[in-house]
Amino acid sequence: MKDTLYQQQDATRGGFVFDDKVAAVFSDMINRSVPGYATIITQIGTLAERYAQAHSRCYDLGCSLGAATLALRHHIRAAGCEIVAVDNSPAMIERCRAMLAADHATVPVQVQCADLCELPIEDASLVVLNFTLQFVPLAARDALMQRIAAGLRPGGLLILSEKVQIEDAALDALFIDLHHRFKAQNGYSGTEIARKRAAIENVLVPETLRAHEQRIRAAGFASFAVWFQCFNFASMVAVKA
Numbered sequence: 001m002k003d004t005l006y007q008q009q010d011a012t013r014g015g016f017v018f019d020d021k022v023a024a025v026f027s028d029m030i031n032r033s034v035p036g037y038a039t040i041i042t043q044i045g046t047l048a049e050r051y052a053q054a055h056s057r058c059y060d061l062g063c064s065l066g067a068a069t070l071a072l073r074h075h076i077r078a079a080g081c082e083i084v085a086v087d088n089s090p091a092m093i094e095r096c097r098a099m100l101a102a103d104h105a106t107v108p109v110q111v112q113c114a115d116l117c118e119l120p121i122e123d124a125s126l127v128v129l130n131f132t133l134q135f136v137p138l139a140a141r142d143a144l145m146q147r148i149a150a151g152l153r154p155g156g157l158l159i160l161s162e163k164v165q166i167e168d169a170a171l172d173a174l175f176i177d178l179h180h181r182f183k184a185q186n187g188y189s190g191t192e193i194a195r196k197r198a199a200i201e202n203v204l205v206p207e208t209l210r211a212h213e214q215r216i217r218a219a220g221f222a223s224f225a226v227w228f229q230c231f232n233f234a235s236m237v238a239v240k241a
């Protein structure tokens with residue numbers, strides 16, 4: 001279903017929430033709003049094929065409708081893996097369950113409606129945070145990353161995709177402008193882009209790549225790299241020693 005939410009004036013009242021209206025149009029919204037989203041989803045599958053370890057768990061934290069979960073499910077080759085897909089939006093989880101029920105891949109998926117800040121993370125070989133950490137309160141991010149690192153097996157992989165802040169103010173302004181241009185190229189009007197920007201302010205809090213790397217290394221990961229970036233959207237990987 002096409003995202004026309006911000007064509008309506010009242011959609012800007014209150015902050016952005018992942019309610020039923022958003023969940024209903026989410027696939028269209030994220031594909032038209034996040035440069036490289038489809039590429040990132042595909043490559044999450046490729047990375048899962050390589051990093052999922054036998055008899056381990058693979059987590060999709062902030063799974064929304066389950067796009068990354070599906071990529072994991074169709075590419076994991078290791079025996080005995082279980083996917084844990086988590087989101088705290090009941091509207092997203094309901095649709096995610098329906099989508100998985102219609103999918104016939106065989107890797108088992110445990111779908112949970114829960115706050116990922118309270119979720120136990122255990123015996124993991126892969127943890128995916130695909131545009132989710134940006135919505136977690138800043139003060140809770142260090143502890144979450146430490147729990148992820150602690151829950152990963154040696155050699156386990158973190159995939160972290162985020163909207164990022166560029167350190168150079170002029171380039172930050174340029175990339176924000178180019179992102180808005182990308183949205184206009186995908187059919188959003190100037191009014192829709194401005195309303196969404198206002199609604200998301202203080203709800204989505206981006207950090208710099210340097211801040212992400214520092215947090216990830218401080219949590220105990222041995223390596224870190226940005227494997228994808230388009231404007232102010234990036235995807236990072238980190239491996240636990």
Ligand code: GEK
Nearest residue numbers: 018062063064067068087088089115116130131135
């Ligand atoms: C995808 N990964 O399509 N606990 C659980 N879920 C949360 C929390 C939290 N504390 N905070 C936010 N969420 C998906 C896209 S969308 C990205 C992820 C976007 C959930 C929230 O409910 C929403 O479904 C998701 O994180 C972020 O690959 O909308 O830009």
